[in-house]
Amino acid sequence: MRFRHRAAALAATLALPFAGLVGLASPAQAATSATATFAKTSDWGTGFGGSWTVKNTGTTTINSWAVEWDFPSGTKVTSAWDATVTNSGDHWTAKNVGWNGTLAPGASVSFGFNGSGPGSPSNCKLNGGSCDGTSVPGDAAPSAPGTPTASDITDTSVKLSWSAATDDKGVKNYDVLRDGTKVATVTGTTYTNTGLTKGTDYSYTVQARDTADQTGPASGAVKVRTTGGDDGGNPGGGDKVKLGYFTNWGVYGRNYHVKNLVTSGSAEKITHINYAFGNVQGGKCTIGDAYADYDKAYTADQSVDGVADTWDQPLRGNFNQLRKLKAKYPHIKVIWSFGGWTWSGG
Incomplete structure (x- = not known):
């Protein structure tokens, strides 16, 4: 604030x-x-x-x-x-x-x-010490851990992973906080929170504790929405089509990525994604935005499955993230739209 x-x-x-x-x-x-x-x-x-x-x-x-x-x-x-x-x-x-x-x-x-x-x-x-001036803390408080990454999201659980905090004497454990309340203390850098409510939004942060029992600042927050909810886990609803419109240029100004479909809960509800746009040149369908479509590298916290892209992998960008989304939500069909605006004349 x-x-x-x-x-x-x-x-x-x-x-x-x-x-x-x-x-x-x-x-x-x-x-x-x-x-x-x-x-x-x-x-x-x-x-x-x-x-x-x-x-x-x-x-x-x-x-x-x-x-x-x-x-x-x-x-x-x-x-x-x-x-x-x-x-x-x-x-x-x-x-x-x-x-x-x-x-x-x-x-x-x-x-x-x-x-x-x-x-x-x-x-x-x-500064991590007692409050009456009678003792000196043995070392500095630990740093903030990395912002957690959410993966394996289900109706009732989510797996959290984060990068380790640093401390001059060593990190003892981590407190996991859900919506500001501690729900677990773990010694590693992963935790699976179970017993959640389907179709519900949660926010998670992590705090490190060192060997002198000093706690450091909280990490950044990751927002998670469990799957399920209003439609009872049946996004198709019989013959109904629930289509989401995903623009490849949204990764720029809007900072909206494929993973946002997961964290917002939309991936559980939609049946189709209209991916816009590809270009039409000389009567052939071509790439519309090469960087957004298949070149942009995603970090672990930005990726649908929590795995970072590498410099030498053959496919990155939105296409790779959509591939991961399809593996996680096999009911979703991706439709690639071509043309639009000035791209329809080729």
Whole structure:
């Protein structure tokens, strides 16, 4: 979310002491410590104003900071300033902006926010350390894993795969979050979520945990729609034709690819795809857009089956993705349309 910058007025009200030590990379900075303190600056019943103050209580300069905390369900940040604030479910993270990340020994900085709901922060961490300045984290938090790739989507399950996170001491495991709620902890980089509802949209992210039990930032989200739904898994509906119109140039401005037919749930419902267009030249059918049709390389997360194209494979682009779609949904028939606009005169 995007936040505006303004000076945070700190009211002398309820102060909850949360603090943490900053775990930095070099031995010379090992004794660096800091505290983070929360204060509720106003309360209007349905919401409140809050402020965090980060103070360098150590003897060396802090170059960046990140405050994490949990809110009870129903409480959330609605706007913030002087920090970049994000969340994964009820877990919130505030990171310094470009101008206020460096703190000399004894210096402090504040950032504020408005919130809704009655709750107060808990389980605070500052740069992965505890919140009272009594301990130093053993290492830096892990990086974000790669955005998950969804494959093997059925009425009730989906397989997720992602690239590994990195950490200076080693990654211990990964939390898999569905719509912001943790559904599994795994040691590898794949997970199959079962027990889902057919024809339903879900969003998945992944967080890494290192050997010091520090969690890193969440990955990007992948949106998934399970198969099945309104038509009971019978897209044909007897003699009915359910045709989708797929344009080869849609991979450019619209950024719409064959895999979108899967993630949106359309592939389960349609019976035919009208692929447009091929050209007509000299009375012969020819390729309309060579790059989009058979040359464009797809990464694993863009591909229907989660397998990346290679530089030397003979067929890539939309044609290869449609081939993979046909293997996954054999009921679909692909019709290649020729002509259209100025291409019908040949």
